Amino acid sequence: MEFIVWVETRLEGRTLEVREVAKLERAAYLAGPEELGLTLKDGKTVLKQVQESIVQMQIQVLSVTERPCMHCDKDQKIKDRRSTRLRTVFGACRYPLKLSVTTLN
Secondary structure (H helix, E strand, O other), rough: OHHHHHEEEEEEEEEEEEEEEEEEEEOOOOOHHHOOOOHHHHHHHHHHHHHHHHHHHHHHHHHHOEOOOOOEEEEOOOEEEEEEEEEEOOOEEEEEEEEEEEEOO
């Protein structure tokens, strides 16, 4: 048997993205109760991949919504691009970071 875990991102009822985050294979027959469900290693891997997917999408949406200047509503200029690391319960995620220069009138 094959199990596929998907993360579907929706914003205000609209689907933004559907992403496959994990694929697991299990035997159709069980030799014992230890083969039922996920192993601890598989569970940690799936949770980490789900967490990375959610963090990446949240940062993508935030970067679009935070780009306009709150004073003049023009797009802020990007001063620097780098990647940073976010530590979560499920492990560390790397994500791109854009530093903007605020436009002042």
